[in-house]
Amino acid sequence: xxxxxxxxxxxxxxxxxxxxxxxxxxxxxxxxxxxxxxxxxxxxxxxxxxxxxxxxxxxxxxxxxxxxxxxxxxxxxxxxxxxxxxxxxxxxxxxxxxxxxxxxxxxxxxxxxxxxxxxxxxxxxxxxxxxxxxxxxxxxxxxxxxxxxxxxxxxxxxxxxxxxxxxxxxxxxxxxxx
Numbered sequence: 001x002x003x004x005x006x007x008x009x010x011x012x013x014x015x016x017x018x019x020x021x022x023x024x025x026x027x028x029x030x031x032x033x034x035x036x037x038x039x040x041x042x043x044x045x046x047x048x049x050x051x052x053x054x055x056x057x058x059x060x061x062x063x064x065x066x067x068x069x070x071x072x073x074x075x076x077x078x079x080x081x082x083x084x085x086x087x088x089x090x091x092x093x094x095x096x097x098x099x100x101x102x103x104x105x106x107x108x109x110x111x112x113x114x115x116x117x118x119x120x121x122x123x124x125x126x127x128x129x130x131x132x133x134x135x136x137x138x139x140x141x142x143x144x145x146x147x148x149x150x151x152x153x154x155x156x157x158x159x160x161x162x163x164x165x166x167x168x169x170x171x172x173x174x175x176x177x178x
Contacts, residue, residue: 009035009051018049029062029069030054054082059101061085077101109138118142132157 009020023034031053038049054062056069058080063070072078072085075098088102096115099105106115116124119135122142129135129144136145146157 009049013040020051029056030067056080056082072101074098075102108140111142130156132159 008014009018014020018035018038020035020038021033022036023032025032033051033053035049035051039047054067054069056062056078059077060069060071060080061078061084062068062082075088075092076085077088078085088098090102090104092098092104093106093113093115095107095110096104097107104113104115106112110117111121112125114121117137118139119137122129122135122144127142130146132147132150133144134147136143146152149160150157151160
């Protein structure tokens with residue numbers, strides 16, 4: 001594993017002979033990079049040096065004066081690594097809140113990245129519904145129901161008044177939904 005071109009010490013205090021990157025250790029949020037031959041005339045007591053680089057997963061950062069990664073606050077995110085938390089640039093639609101990082105969470109009854117009610121979302125997605133039906137807004141799922149005077153039969157809405165069926169053996173009128 002070579003980190004020589006990815007991580008580096010301060011360029012004002014770096015020599016190739018230091019052997020930066022000679023040894024590397026990694027844990028959950030830190031990279032330890034050894035520079036065994038680090039020696040400077042102005043610091044004669046130091047022989048070898050260990051650099052510690054902290055990094056975080058996307059959506060978290062290391063606050064100033066600490067070593068541990070913490071999740072970015074609501075409406076903020078980070079690219080991870082050593083990036084700080086920054087305000088979300090994703091516009092927040094009406095009927096939505098920010099979740100973890102900058103994910104948009106629609107209020108109940110709203111759908112899609114624009115948080116639209118079912119009656120707007122479903123047609124925009126190209127979803128079809130049968131004739132004589134309407135989309136139901138403000139539900140946990142986006143679905144349709146038959147208009148008044150129509151009964152759901154499979155994926156269709158049948159006209160109740162014109163679809164009176166009779167049981168030929170007992171001459172009983174069919175009542176939709178039974």
